[in-house]
Amino acid sequence: MIEHLAVLPILLPMLAAVILLLPPCGKSLFMRRIASAIMAVITLVVSIVLLVQVTNNGISVYAIGNWSAPFGIVLVADLLSVLLVSLTSLLGVAVVIYSIAGDDKKGNFFHPLVHFLILGVNGAFLTGDLFNVFVFFEVLLIASYSLLMHAGDKHSTRAALQYVILNLVGSSVFLIGLGILYGVLGTLNIADMAQKVPQLQGDDIYIAKAGGLLLLVVFALKAALLPLHLWLANTYSNAKPVVAALFAIMTKVGVYAMLRVYTVVFGDEAGELAHMAQPWLWGLAIATIIVGAIGVLAAQDLRKLTSNLVIVSVGTLVALISLQNEEATAALLYYLVHSTVVTAALFLLSDLISLQRGKVADRLTAGRGVKQPFLLGTCFIIATLSVIGMPPLSGFIGKIWILKSTLNSGQAMFFWPVYLLTSLALLVAMSRAGASLFWERRHKNSNELNDAPNAHPLHIIAIISLLACSPLLVIFAQPISDYMQNAAHQLHDISGGIKAVIKGGL
């Protein structure tokens, strides 16, 4: 069993989804909820066991069907991928728990789809083969298409239509890029590609460059990098907040793919193609941060605001990828974990707030106060402090680390002002949002009876379990930052990675 551990974070969600579709669970909502929660927790436990095992024993390579590395498909569980797999599973548990409080009633297939999405995301993180990344992208996309329509109205139909068409075009471009790279390299195994890229001669170099940059277009679309970010705000704010919270990990899949391809395949040792995406990534990332900050300031409701926060975090992450050094990658990982859980928590909070504010929902205008101002207010202020990077929460450490890692890069001149002014913009926008959501009442003195339902205990558990990650990331900052540094070191140690994958499969 222990040698099959690396494949379990993919198999378990698939098993869960199938179980949830079959008779005892397919018919009864109660059974479905129990089974879904249990399977989500099992997936989380297995992911954490895998994380501990990889931390102790180094990279674990799993050759599917026992076909060894360059010929068959391998799963590569290194520190980076198991970290992200654990993060996904944690998010899955929180979303399943939150949805049990009522959001899953509107569609029979909510729970199976959540598990299919987790299957796709975990697979994309674990696989060591670029074509397999495409396959898992499609798995997570088709689950996300359906989740987006969950309990939707005509606005979500329109958002889904645009999202689906954009991603189908993206898939075509992905396949063309893969075809070009296969044509010149003769392999799609990431470690093997990293080995072959420096040996390219003559015209093949330019063909490989075209293929690599086509992949960049696709990853930029998935990650919502600047010219291709327009779908994100519309899609995320039209999805159910519980679905949007789960989608918080999906942009990170694009970021992860960029990190893998442009650090390992076209990284330090790629000869003439080394760092070929860097000039694009750097400029676009800075522009994404700026546009995201403007979006945050202009947002009219909390969900749009949170969607724009996702765009800002993507910009920050991609800027760090473009620096391509270990320090920046370590800071990136810390910030990635922090921003994913906090934005997911904010999406869930926006749902509770809009449930309790009646007609005005989560729009940032004067309206009825929330029914449980203390509880929601406390959660909101923790999320806010964390997301704008105020001490003592995780955003602060992430911010300091990012600033420190960019200090020596020579590009700090551009990055520091942009990043710090963005933080200021976020501070302004979040304070304004908090003030109008919690303090601006339309009828100040009337003690009107608030007939909104209280938050379900499961709602609170889900939100607190996500928000608790922020102080935990601070309390255990030392071991966590050591882990991030090791993961970054492992990613940048390209020849070590190649050796582990190509030999480990034999």
Add this chain to the structure above:
Amino acid sequence: MELLYASCVGVLVTCGIFLLLKARTFPVVLGLTMLSYAVNLFLFSAGRLTINKAVVLGTSSDYADPLPQALVLTAIVIGFAMTAFVVILAIRGRADLGNDHVDGHIPELSANKKEQS
């Protein structure tokens, strides 16, 4: 053969993109289909265009690259499922939004009126 093959892919991509930019759901679905045909042909050629080669069964040392075939097969299956989904979504969109434009409303309506008047 190379010229014919490459022009085929090129024409399919051109038609696909043209139809995509129509921004009406039915042309968009057709455009996506054409684009995926082009992609499948292109992937097939990634293993180089060769004639009279054996399949990879171990009976001949001179065999065709089997991997692009596997890639194309996977891409066809996924493309089929995605097309089915987008067709259903387009029908739903037509019902929910009252028209077949991907934005949910028809922007050139005012321009058309001007032309008529």
